[in-house]
């Protein structure tokens with residue numbers, strides 16, 4: 001069947017072989033429309049769908065609510081990773097009676113400063129390592 005009106009590009013043809021007619025033609029253009037300008041002929045429903053995409057998403061304001069379940073899920077997911085890193089730090093400190101200071105520890109454990117910081121914080125909380133070094137000195141860590 002010959003369709004004389006412009007059909008919607010996003011709609012499938014209906015039972016009668018006709019697509020819902022397009023109410024608008026959208027062109028993706030920098031202002032100079034040429035034959036190559038991509039265009040979309042859309043029906044009213046699809047125009048609404050498309051224009052929705054143009055609106056920025058509402059910003060979600062923090063603090064983010066994390067459910068207990070989500071917290072557990074995240075913790076479990078990252079557990080093996082932390083365990084592995086904790087073990088590296090513990091192994092690096094093994095036998096070091098005077099402990100290791102920041103740069104020595106990063107080298108020995110082969111972790112970045114960022115992870116050394118995170119992992120030692122976890123180990124301190126767990127009571128597996130202690131801080132060493134007087135105030136003013138660079139702090140180090142030793143096995144607890």
Ligand SMILES: [Zn+2]
Pocket residue numbers: 008009010011020042043044045046
């Ligand atoms: Zn449509």
